[in-house]
Amino acid sequence: MDWREKLRNMTKIEDEDESQQWHAVFVLTGNEDPVKEKIEYALGNSGVRAVVPKRRIMERKAGKWHERIRPLFPGYVLLQGKIDVSAYYILKTIPGLVRILKDERELYRIYPEEIEIISRLMCNGDIIGTSVAFKKGDRIVITDGPLLNMEGLITSVDPRKGRVKVRLSFLGDVRTVDLSISFIETA
Structure with a gap:
């Protein structure tokens, strides 16, 4: 047993599967999809998968809901x-990619707990x-959808706009994002 194995055993550090690690790159806002496609093309056979998590949301424009x-x-792949x-x-050569997030030594890794929540939200691609919910007194009960x-x-919940504010941890920061929700009337 060499010194590396002894150190690994003493500190209980186990090798992670590097193919399951998640990283983030900062891109020009609004160019997430084109940069994602360029990354997939450039790194096609390297086993790196690019993802842009998206949300379906209702917005009102000119008096109509769309x-x-x-x-x-926004701004991350x-x-x-x-x-x-x-x-x-x-x-680094991909146009539209502003910065690869890293600390002083290596690429910044997204914590597995953060990715687990984001993956649960993106259950269908x-x-x-x-999400579908109903109001039970002062509580909101989710009956179906990614927020189950x-x-x-x-x-917070805004029934008029059909949105909920959700607190997520991403890249070590706590962020609040709006997600879509549909309320059903209770009998």
Whole structure:
């Protein structure tokens, strides 16, 4: 047993599967999808997957309600997989990519707990759908949709707009995002 294995055993650090690590890149806001496509094209056979989490939301324009699809985190593209040195330098050449998020030594990794919540919200692909809820006294009870069993993350509800404010941890910061909700009337 060499010194690396002894150190690993002493500190209880286990090797993670690098293909399951998540990273983020900062892009020009509004260019998330084109940059995602460029990343997928440039790193096609490297096993890196690019994701832009999106949310379906109702917006009112000219007195009419329209369903829109907006990025959950504007200006960010999430990457899953091992980004080695060659992939890093390929990423730096992609137009529209502003910055690869990293600390002083390595690429910044998104915590597994943060990705777990985002993945639960995106259960049907990249787009977060509408949750169904009803009001029970002062409480909101989610009956269906991506927010099912996640009532603790909801900070406020706007029934008129059909939106809820949800508190998410992303890149070590707590962010509040609006998600769509549909209320059903109780008997």
